[in-house]
Amino acid sequence: MTEHLELLHEAPSHPVNAPPLLFLHGAYVGAWCWQQHFLPWFAAQGYDAWALSLRGHGGSRTDRPRDTLSIDDYVDDVLRAQERLPAEPILVGHSMGGFVAQKALERHPFPALVLLCSVPPTGLSGSLLHMLLHTPMALLEMNLFTAGKRKPHRSLVKALFHHLPPEPDLARYLAASGxxxxxxxxDMMGFARVDRAKQHPAPVYVFGAEHDKIIPPDQVENTARFYGTTARILPDFGHTLMLEPGWERAARAIAQVLQPAAQAA
Structure with a gap:
């Protein structure tokens, strides 16, 4: 079976002169995490906004066993998706999606990357050590969730969000996750590290969250140093900033760094 990829789209009513935005989700979720707030907001700012569900996530299907899917498979999905867009997109990747975006830049010359609370180019080892030392129950619950054992996951939810969404929304997000x-x-533990020498030249904008317990600010700083840039740590946010109350502040910060890309397009 050919992989079917879900692409969600919000078209701008008043387009700006800028590349499309292709949003890449993190682990356990799908393109729906961008549809809630970010896609319509960026479309309202004039951006052609798209979100991809990687195979086996959201509405994207695969005939392969889930646990055999690799980061390279996810990169293939990104490259297939960009061919369906009207122009070369800026990749906006969150958490695992940020790692996939970095690997995609090894294979294709994207105009820019925006990394949000991204897995560092060197992998997840630093993040997992931080969780083991500071939020061990959240790490245990993450492993249970990976194994498909659905429980309330209270510690994991507290690690994902600094400010909890309204209860009906939170219940919907958890039900849609897998x-x-x-x-x-x-692969992200270090077996598929990012090779800077293979990456095409492109601006890389690195964002983190002040209260992120999954990818803490020091790991975000490491990513920024890898790219010779400065990390932007957004105050009063947790890891899943696109779904937290106050998400507009994060969206505005991203839009601010995209303005030069829009002007250069």
Whole structure:
């Protein structure tokens, strides 16, 4: 079976002169996490806004066992998706999606990357050590969730959000989430590190969250140093900033760094 990829789209009513935005989700979720707030907001600012569900996530299907899906498979999905867009997109990747975006830049010359609370180019080892030391119950619950064992996951929810969404929204987000590929997680442990020498030249904008317990600010700073840039740590946010109350502040910060890209397009 050919992989079917879900692409969500919000067209701008008053387009700006800028590349499209292709949003890449993190582990356990799908393109729906961008549809809630970010896609319509960026479309309202004039951006042609798209969100991809990687295979096995959201509405994207695969005939392969979930745990065999690799980061390279997810990169293939990004390259296929960009061919369906009207122009070369800026990649906006969150968490695992940020790692996929970095690997995609090894294979294709995208105009720019925006990394949000992204897995660092060197992998997840620093993040997992931080969770083991500071939020061990959240790490345990993350492993249970990966294994498909659905529980309330109270510690994991507290690690994902600094400010909890309204209860009906939170319940909907958890119901829409699902296990992640063990192969992809192992890849991010260091078996598929980003090779800077292979990456095409492009601006890389690095954002983190002040209260992120999954990818803490020091890991975000490491990513910024890798790209020779400065990390922007957004105050009063947790890891899942696109779904937290106050998400507009994060969206505005991203739009601010995209303005030069829009003007250069």
């Amino acid at each position: 296990p992640e590929s063990l192969r992809a997680i192992w």
